[in-house]
Amino acid sequence: MRPGRAREIVGYLQTSYKVSERRACKAFPIHRSTKRYQSRRPDQAPLKMRIKDLAATRVRYGYRRIHVLLQREGWQINHKRTHRLYNEMGLQLRRKAPKRRVKAKLREDRCPAAAPNDFWSMDFLSDQLFDGRKIRILSIIDNYSRLSPALDARMAYRGSDVVDTLERLASTYGRPRRIRVDQGPEFISKDLDLWAWTHDVTLDFSRLGKPTDNAFAESFNGRVRAECLNANWFLSLEDARLKCDAWRVDYNTVRPHSSLGNRTPAEHAFGSGQACLPSSKQAGLSHNDRTKDRVRVSFASFVSEVVDLYEPEACETLLNMMASRGVHYVPTLVTRRFDALASFREYREDPLLAYIDTETRRSWTADADNYAGLTPAVRVGLYRYLLHAMKIVGEAYCASVPILVGSDSPDSYIFPGFSYHLEMEMLAEAGLPPLVVLQSATVGAARFMKSDKDYGTIAPDKAADIVVLDADPLLDIRNARKIHGVFAGGKHTDRAELDTLLSGVRAVVQKIDAQAEAQ
Numbered sequence: 001m002r003p004g005r006a007r008e009i010v011g012y013l014q015t016s017y018k019v020s021e022r023r024a025c026k027a028f029p030i031h032r033s034t035k036r037y038q039s040r041r042p043d044q045a046p047l048k049m050r051i052k053d054l055a056a057t058r059v060r061y062g063y064r065r066i067h068v069l070l071q072r073e074g075w076q077i078n079h080k081r082t083h084r085l086y087n088e089m090g091l092q093l094r095r096k097a098p099k100r101r102v103k104a105k106l107r108e109d110r111c112p113a114a115a116p117n118d119f120w121s122m123d124f125l126s127d128q129l130f131d132g133r134k135i136r137i138l139s140i141i142d143n144y145s146r147l148s149p150a151l152d153a154r155m156a157y158r159g160s161d162v163v164d165t166l167e168r169l170a171s172t173y174g175r176p177r178r179i180r181v182d183q184g185p186e187f188i189s190k191d192l193d194l195w196a197w198t199h200d201v202t203l204d205f206s207r208l209g210k211p212t213d214n215a216f217a218e219s220f221n222g223r224v225r226a227e228c229l230n231a232n233w234f235l236s237l238e239d240a241r242l243k244c245d246a247w248r249v250d251y252n253t254v255r256p257h258s259s260l261g262n263r264t265p266a267e268h269a270f271g272s273g274q275a276c277l278p279s280s281k282q283a284g285l286s287h288n289d290r291t292k293d294r295v296r297v298s299f300a301s302f303v304s305e306v307v308d309l310y311e312p313e314a315c316e317t318l319l320n321m322m323a324s325r326g327v328h329y330v331p332t333l334v335t336r337r338f339d340a341l342a343s344f345r346e347y348r349e350d351p352l353l354a355y356i357d358t359e360t361r362r363s364w365t366a367d368a369d370n371y372a373g374l375t376p377a378v379r380v381g382l383y384r385y386l387l388h389a390m391k392i393v394g395e396a397y398c399a400s401v402p403i404l405v406g407s408d409s410p411d412s413y414i415f416p417g418f419s420y421h422l423e424m425e426m427l428a429e430a431g432l433p434p435l436v437v438l439q440s441a442t443v444g445a446a447r448f449m450k451s452d453k454d455y456g457t458i459a460p461d462k463a464a465d466i467v468v469l470d471a472d473p474l475l476d477i478r479n480a481r482k483i484h485g486v487f488a489g490g491k492h493t494d495r496a497e498l499d500t501l502l503s504g505v506r507a508v509v510q511k512i513d514a515q516a517e518a519q
Contacts (some may be wrong), residue, residue: 003037006030047075048085055091060227066254113144120176121217124157124184129230133242138165141220146257147265149173151224151248153240159189160511162322166195172379178202178215185453223251243429249383266380307388319399328448330406331393333386333426334419338412340383344373352415364412392433404448405441421481428477437477
């Protein structure tokens with residue numbers, strides 16, 4: 001029995017039976033010096049708190065991965081101390097190993113991946129939204145680097161959808177030599193077969209009833225299920241896509257991988273320079289395009305370094321200074337979102353583009369293509385910056401820094417008014433309560449402009465436009481989009497009239513496009 005446990009038992013005997021220390025030690029028995037021993041070990045409270053915080057945010061991480069994260073943060077400790085404190089706080093994972101009565105036998109002609117894009121593995125996962133609607137998620141992993149190029153969620157998947165996803169990835173990651181798949185209907189479809197034949201990609205099918213033939217995909221799916229799908233509540237398909245992709249980026253760039261020497265897949269893939277795009281010259285880009293690409297690469301490298309150099313104490317000091325001096329913070333998360341997610345098809349298929357003229361749409365599409373064409377390492381840096389920006393918003397709120405809602409409407413794919421709602425939703429996702437978000441969009445702006453005596457709230461002798469909603473935004477900030485009517489300038493505009501105004505905007509855009517074509 002360990003001395004610490006013995007001291008606990010002797011203390012219990014003293015308390016329960018009202019006996020002296022000498023008698024309790026004699027009855028157990030242990031030496032009295034063991035009972036009186038006081039540890040000289042430094043206080044472990046800060047380390048315990050950090051381990052507990054990491055375990056709370058990454059619920060499927062065991063002590064080994066948590067130890068790697070602690071070392072990255074600068075904690076000079078042995079893995080045995082991490083293990084001891086981890087067990088003392090009862091954070092152990094209970095993982096029931098499956099009983100295997102039959103030894104899996106793989107085909108002898110298979111060989112391990114020797115380089116990035118040598119072997120990919122694909123498989124599907126199923127989940128559902130909060131209202132019970134089913135979604136399917138295509139998971140792809142590179143067997144050599146363990147990098148995940150895609151974790152794509154849709155309501156339904158067909159063979160043509162798999163081809164669309166692979167073609168979208170080809171511009172960034174290239175095409176693999178071989179892909180290991182099971183014999184599901186999407187993978188045995190004529191569409192995927194034609195794509196593979198056209199691009200000289202070999203489809204390596206698993207045997208029926210032998211999921212271990214595609215072991216990399218099955219193992220990766222287990223991580224996705226435990227750390228992403230089971231840990232999140234999906235409110236919509238877009239919400240599922242964002243959260244799955246956020247987890248994928250975290251898996252690629254933050255999560256230590258034991259088979260890679262506790263490096264991340266991105267470090268393994270990009271550190272050797274093996275997993276990168278062709279040069280701008282090989283891709284046939286013009287001098288101006290290459291210049292723009294270098295600017296974007298430099299910007300992404302800069303923001304990635306900013307994330308790496310983040311110091312919590314310095315940030316807390318700065319935020320407290322901002323709060324004390326009344327400095328307002330406008331995060332404009334929607335612009336960071338475009339930088340990081342420019343490759344998402346939702347931008348090119350956004351129905352709001354109907355309110356934008358053709359020339360502007362072409363400019364926006366070119367901007368999105370330029371961002372989507374950056375290397376995976378650069379895009380990972382931009383996504384890390386987005387996630388870090390959302391984290392800073394939560395810290396700014398906790399520090400009482402006044403936050404305002406803004407969207408930078410001249411930027412690409414920023415729709416005046418509509419993107420304002422998206423910015424409010426992203427602020428809520430960053431940790432702001434819905435009431436605080438609404439106040440930041442209304443009375444907060446009036447206070448910043450020092451016009452809160454006349455604007456910002458509904459009161460006698462104040463000028464106010466009133467938006468009537470069909471649902472309570474305090475329950476869900478997205479309900480702010482459900483506009484029933486507007487009172488502005490003493491006039492009421494109902495939903496039908498608002499729809500007529502929007503139709504008029506579309507008609508004006510069509511007229512502008514027609515005049516441009518005529519010229």
